Amino acid sequence: MALNVSHVVGGYSQIPVLKDISFDVKDGELVGLIGLNGAGKSTTINHIIGILKPFSGTIMINGKTIENDNRDYKKQIAYIPEIPVLYPELTLKEHLEMTMMAYHLNHTQAWKEAKRLLRIFRLDNKLNWFPANFSKGMKQKVMIVCAFITNAKLFIIDEPFLGLDPLAVSDLIDLIKQQKQKGSSILMSTHVLDTAERFCDRFVLIHGGKIRTEGTLEQLRKKFPHAGSSLNDIYLSLARDDRQ
Amino acid sequence: MKTLFKTRLSHHLMELAKYLRYVLNDFFVIAMMFFVGGLGYEYSNLLKTLHPGLAWTNWVILIVLFLSVQIGRYATFLKQPDYVFLLPEEYSLHQYLKQSFNYSLLMAGIIQILVWFILLPFIEVTNHANNIDLISYLIMILVIKFIWLSSNLMGGYRINIYKFNRTFLLKWLLPFITISVAVFVNPLLGCLISIIFAIAVQFKLNQWSHSSLDWLFLINNEEKRMHDLYQFFNLFTDVPKVNPKPKRRKYLDRILNQIHPTQKNIYLYLYSRGISRDSKFSNLYLRLTIIGMVLLLFIHGEALPLFLNVLFIYMIGFQLIPFYFHFDDNVFMHIYPLDQTNQIQSFERIITGLLLFSSILFWIVSFIANLSVITSILILIIDLVEIYIFKRFYIRKRIQKN
Numbered sequence: 169m170a171l172n173v174s175h176v177v178g179g180y181s182q183i184p185v186l187k188d189i190s191f192d193v194k195d196g197e198l199v200g201l202i203g204l205n206g207a208g209k210s211t212t213i214n215h216i217i218g219i220l221k222p223f224s225g226t227i228m229i230n231g232k233t234i235e236n237d238n239r240d241y242k243k244q245i246a247y248i249p250e251i252p253v254l255y256p257e258l259t260l261k262e263h264l265e266m267t268m269m270a271y272h273l274n275h276t277q278a279w280k281e282a283k284r285l286l287r288i289f290r291l292d293n294k295l296n297w298f299p300a301n302f303s304k305g306m307k308q309k310v311m312i313v314c315a316f317i318t319n320a321k322l323f324i325i326d327e328p329f330l331g332l333d334p335l336a337v338s339d340l341i342d343l344i345k346q347q348k349q350k351g352s353s354i355l356m357s358t359h360v361l362d363t364a365e366r367f368c369d370r371f372v373l374i375h376g377g378k379i380r381t382e383g384t385l386e387q388l389r390k391k392f393p394h395a396g397s398s399l400n401d402i403y404l405s406l407a408r409d410d411r412q
Numbered sequence: 413m414k415t416l417f418k419t420r421l422s423h424h425l426m427e428l429a430k431y432l433r434y435v436l437n438d439f440f441v442i443a444m445m446f447f448v449g450g451l452g453y454e455y456s457n458l459l460k461t462l463h464p465g466l467a468w469t470n471w472v473i474l475i476v477l478f479l480s481v482q483i484g485r486y487a488t489f490l491k492q493p494d495y496v497f498l499l500p501e502e503y504s505l506h507q508y509l510k511q512s513f514n515y516s517l518l519m520a521g522i523i524q525i526l527v528w529f530i531l532l533p534f535i536e537v538t539n540h541a542n543n544i545d546l547i548s549y550l551i552m553i554l555v556i557k558f559i560w561l562s563s564n565l566m567g568g569y570r571i572n573i574y575k576f577n578r579t580f581l582l583k584w585l586l587p588f589i590t591i592s593v594a595v596f597v598n599p600l601l602g603c604l605i606s607i608i609f610a611i612a613v614q615f616k617l618n619q620w621s622h623s624s625l626d627w628l629f630l631i632n633n634e635e636k637r638m639h640d641l642y643q644f645f646n647l648f649t650d651v652p653k654v655n656p657k658p659k660r661r662k663y664l665d666r667i668l669n670q671i672h673p674t675q676k677n678i679y680l681y682l683y684s685r686g687i688s689r690d691s692k693f694s695n696l697y698l699r700l701t702i703i704g705m706v707l708l709l710f711i712h713g714e715a716l717p718l719f720l721n722v723l724f725i726y727m728i729g730f731q732l733i734p735f736y737f738h739f740d741d742n743v744f745m746h747i748y749p750l751d752q753t754n755q756i757q758s759f760e761r762i763i764t765g766l767l768l769f770s771s772i773l774f775w776i777v778s779f780i781a782n783l784s785v786i787t788s789i790l791i792l793i794i795d796l797v798e799i800y801i802f803k804r805f806y807i808r809k810r811i812q813k814n
Contacts, residue, residue, distance in 0.1 A: 217743070217746075217747050218746060218747065219743060239749045239750075239751070240749070242747055242748065243749035245747060247743070247747050249743060253742060253743050253744060255682075255739070256657070256658045256690075257658035257685060257686050257689035257690050258682075258685055258686075259660075262681075262685060265673040265681070266678070266681070266682065266748075268673065269673055269677070269678040269681065270744075270748035270750060271748070271749065272749075275673065296662075298658065298660065300658075
């Protein structure tokens with residue numbers, strides 16, 4: 169079991185945003201975390217990456233928790249934030265080196281992989297620039313390259329498609345598939361449901377800080393036979409139900 | 413729109429008041445009083461030696477007046493998101509711009525009157541000027557300031573005149589010619605010329621005043637103005653809005669590349685690059701080092717240079733310590749599987765290196781200033797001891813306190 173979230177209650181202050189959340193991501197699985205704005209997707213992710221501490225409940229990555237083994241827990245994660253987070257005073261090359269140092273990567277190998285990824289995202293001629301001055305899409309690409317050279321066991325990707333050009337979206341999907349084949353697991357939060365529908369293995373629908381439902385597209389269709397056939401239809405009908 | 417300008421203006425004034433509290437602190441006010449008093453005394457002495465017919469005095473009047481009309485910029489108080497949120501209101505923004513123009517003219521006018529007032533006795537003594545001449549000077553610089561600011565307002569309209577021409581003509585050439593005429597020919601004539609130009613400019617402005625607006629120009633202008641203002645306040649207190657961009661400083665790469673990107677060097681790598689490129693901390697370091705060097709160059713003696721050496725090294729080190737927490741806001745510092753045991757050591761090494769570099773510079777300067785072997789040996793020993801204590805005990809203590 170790559171990621172196991174069980175009975176997590178948590179939030180930013182005293183008031184819980186997440187109300188008893190449980191789900192898991194199995195080895196080599198790509199799980200889509202789906203929800204409206206403010207549903208608790210990013211809060212869930214912030215708990216998994218350890219920015220927030222749950223009030224109660226446990227989060228485990230391959231059997232490790234933050235409490236008993238912080239370093240091993242975090243070594244397994246690669247995170248792509250929704251809003252790119254960059255060092256204003258480091259160049260692109262130095263961002264990659266930071267990642268390599270942090271994850272104990274073999275530099276020669278990691279650079280080979282990095283060069284390949286940089287070429288894919290057309291960043292290979294910008295190694296000595298400050299990515300903090302890039303456009304949103306290009307910053308996002310920097311975050312993607314940094315994450316995908318890590319060979320982490322669990323990728324946590326928050327809204328990856330916003331701001332990316334169509335070519336980059338398709339390249340990113342390819343990269344995710346390759347990582348899956350290598351055995352990594354991916355948890356991805358997104359609003360872009362038709363893209364998610366095509367290549368996620370399973371979906372976790374989160375609403376109002378609770379898990380509304382989860383399962384593969386087939387299972388969801390069976391659970392809500394009148395909602396429609398696409399993920400979009402099912403999700404919309406559930407969200408509308410909850411509003412009433 | 414009318415209320416928008418009023419709220420923006422009151423916000424601006426409130427902000428100014430907030431920062432002026434720091435600028436006009438007791439020390440600064442006392443220092444300024446001495447400074448102004450001293451200058452005033454010198455000025456009155458100078459006036460006693462002057463008489464009409466000196467060749468250079470008219471040039472002084474020309475230069476002072478020309479420079480004074482360059483002071484005071486066009487303040488619009490526009491903000492970055494305005495071009496999204498006020499876009500549908502663009503038409504009524506013309507009125508807003510007019511209001512802000514009047515405000516800017518008032519502010520700049522006060523400066524002009526002040527300069528004119530200071531220059532009054534000078535003109536009177538050197539030119540035997542009568543009252544009409546003196547009033548003509550005042551009206552002329554006010555009118556020239558009006559034209560000067562109009563040039564900025566025109567820049568906000570989307571009309572096809574080249575920016576260079578506009579700036580050059582209205583801000584440089586026209587003031588220069590008019591003031592020259594006033595100084596070398598006749599003040600009243602200069603005044604009349606400026607009024608004629610002002611009428612022409614106002615006529616053009618009326619013609620253009622309903623063309624579309626160049627938002628980017630207006631917003632960039634305003635941001636640049638506010639940035640300069642904040643930069644000034646930043647000399648006295650911390651201004652959160654001044655976020656100077658990091659500088660690439662490619663020439664330092666050779667030194668920085670000495671640190672090999674290995675796991676154990678990660679903090680060394682990060683801190684060295686961060687501190688040398690982050691504008692705030694590197695400027696702080698440079699500023700203090702340069703001030704220290706200048707002071708040491710002019711100070712002779714035995715105990716005083718020694719004391720200054722110790723004081724400046726302490727000040728530099730003390731000011732750099734907060735950089736330890738510089739990367740704490742970055743999510744990845746908490747996500748990366750980092751070994752934090754050598755974080756403090758790495759930071760100590762960087763600070764020690766910087767302090768050693770400054771102390772060598774101080775030492776060289778003190779030696780040049782005093783040319784005393786004993787003093788310089790003493791300085792060297794005490795500096796090294798200080799840096800050792802700083803590194804060995806002080807940094808860690810300060811960091812753990814936080």
